[in-house]
Amino acid sequence: MVKSDDSAKVPVLVTGGAGYIGSHAVLALLDKGWDVAVIDDLSTGFRWAIPDEVAFYRGDIADAELLARIFAEQGSQAIMHFAGSIIVPESVSDPLKYYDNNTVKGRALIAAAVEHGVPHMIFSSTATVYGEPDLKPLQEDLPLSPVNPYGMSKLMTERILADCSRAYDLNHCVLRYFNVAGADPDARSGQSSIGATHLIKVAVESALGKRGPVGVFGTDYPTPDGTGVRDYIHVSDLADAHVLALEALIAQPERSLTMNVGYGRGFSVLEVLDAVDRVVGQPVPRVMEGRRAGDVPSLxxxxxxxxxxxxxxxxxxxLETIIGHALQWEKRLTGLRDGQGG
Structure with missing residues (x-):
């Protein structure tokens, strides 16, 4: 096992660092003393999510001229790549958006890293690359067969990284996320997008009267209660995993890694909603609906x-800790939006 080494810190560029997971990675890096810069086009992120001490560049990750300037000014030696589109049903209805944002622009970012000699990259991937395998829980060496354009767009970028690591002086770590939820325990950041589709975010919004009943999409899956089962991971634990993965890449530059990031246990939609009921102290309204395009029974x-x-x-x-942090953030978020804008 790779041990933490404070002497190996390098300047890190975080793409999508104004977004949900990216902003938590920025906090995790800062908390451990790393030098951080952020690029984000603010299409879904928020400027106020980036701490004042972090160099911020507003722009597109496919902008080669801007990336060259960032690398020159910041001396970036590692990239944590979060920028992209993440909504499964939207990927089914608008696949070209996903292949552009997640694959074409990912390829452009990797090309810039190679051109400017950035030796390390952490890639934000997803458990949806596994598709619907028979084996549970999901292991990294399973055959990969995504059933939606979101998963395929991420898998294609994984493959580009693997080929580039063989051809160039670039090692990488692919982190395959399961269902990310919660917020920074100190309420410095959290999931802030309007109209988010993540279950725990939706449920706490509903509990606070910010939206109507929670839709339960699919009650006929081959799961114990008929609703989809997911492995929910706290966003701050996920951010910590990114920092540790970067340390591992720096410690052993000759190797690349692919790792799942989850807790290894699943909760159904109804189990999550029952837990939200307990945390908020009242029932969260719910309505049963049909399956959503691209969803799978269990991850x-x-x-x-x-x-x-x-x-x-x-x-x-x-689970209740994750929900509690999400609820705490949701209560703070209204003030942030009212006072500072996007």
């Missing part, structure tokens, strides 16, 4: 590889 991680490879010790692996 639960085998996380043994990351546990064995880096010293990752989740600090918030409790």
């Amino acid at each position: 639960v991680s085998d996380n043994s590889r990351i546990m064995e490879t880096v010293p990752w010790k989740p600090r918030h692996d409790d």
